[in-house]
Amino acid sequence: MKIDDVNIEIIKELRNGRQSFKKIADKLGITENTVRTRVNKLREEGVLDICGLFDPACLPGHQSVIIGIKLSAANLVEKGEEISKLMGVISASVVTGRYDLIIQVLFKPGFGLLEFYTNEISKVQGINTVETFVIYKAYNLKVPYVL
Structure with a gap:
């Protein structure tokens, strides 16, 4: 899977895992569907995991x-x-x-x-x-x- 600048920006935004795809899309100037599709693809490829972390x-x-x-x-x-x-x-x-x-x-x-x-x-x-x-x-x- 090719990781481009948009994927990297989406991953950065997901540091706050509870942030909505809509907010990420608005901030990056892309559609909510684009964010959703890319996140799903990143997860399927094993590049991204979204989980709760604790100290x-x-x-x-x-x-x-x-x-x-x-x-x-x-x-x-x-x-x-x-x-x-x-x-x-x-x-x-x-x-x-x-x-x-x-x-x-x-x-x-x-x-x-x-x-x-x-x-x-x-x-x-x-x-x-x-x-x-x-x-x-x-x-x-x-x-x-x-x-």
């Missing part, structure tokens, strides 16, 4: 962590996809640097770091090492509720 620090007992993972083999994409499906995983990324993957995980009461490592990460073969970075204070961090 984990605002919900009691919820916390987000970042985990660096080194793998024993070079099957980065396969392992990234596998890990992305584990409970609590917000995102999994293949990266450069000292880790092969960086993941962000959401915890809640009854499902914390111990449960994640014991019940989720332990299912994945080929992990050499992990390093956990606990987020004590985040700025502009909003995540989908994945638990």
